[in-house]
Amino acid sequence: MTQPATRRTVLATGAGALALGCVGCGAENGGTATSASSAPASPSSPGAQEAATDGKALARTSDIPEGGGKVFKKEKVVVTQPKKGDFKAFSAVCTHQGCLVDKVTDGTIDCPCHGSRFHIADGAVAHGPATRPLPQRSITVDGNSIRLS
Template sequence: MPSWPGAGRPTRRTALVAGALAAAAGCSKYGDESADAEPPPSPTKPPAAPGSPGASAPRTPAGPELAKTSDIPVGGGKVLGDEKVVVTQPAEGDFKAFSSVCTHQGCTVRDVDGGTINCPCHGSRFRVADGAVAGGPAPRPLPPRAIDVSGNSIRLA
């Protein structure tokens, strides 16, 4: 045994460190049977009271009306320049929408004719059914846009 004063007794620091380690080990899930249990659900915001600012309102179409269903011919479509969208109707009652920005060099497509959406800049053509490249230098299809068709109204979703 050392001969200096306090030798053989733990120091305050040693006692605190040992206590902290013991406490941490006691709180550990190591070897705990409940470790296999599912973690508690993450906290969520409680639902807002009806009529309050955070309350859900009945579902309404999100975007402005793009066109009436009667404006879109079967097998054709309509380019809506302000919204940068082209809406097509490949088959009766089947409406699709795509970006009207050509994937070649960013020109806006001009028209829908002969079953294709046509770009005036370099001659790219895209299919009305899926926006796929039908011809020209465009490397990718036109990106789809989400729409909501309700009654006679077509809106961005």
């Protein structure tokens, strides 16, 4: 005969299930898994942006489709072009649970982990579970080159 569940066994079992449910979060498509207790590296930390591009251009303007965008996984940034000649950049780290977004389609930046989508024009949440927009990143467009700044 089994013993009735105690509060301790229920909590331990629930915590284990929660941990298992998040195994691999962000690890899809070359991302890195993050835990709820670790925050992603801050893009505003000294030297983080310079090191990300090693002083080279992130992309050419022709690499970013009008009405779409491109995710740069290594730099953890997504660059969009909501309308011709208007380039925007956002963190590629989803504000829901830290997964990396993986694509830009139909006017949104999409996270593969839990289905959050963000508008390409301002990073605002288009569809949850995320409740906060993607943080903006600073870029410079110089001729045909796009650089993190």
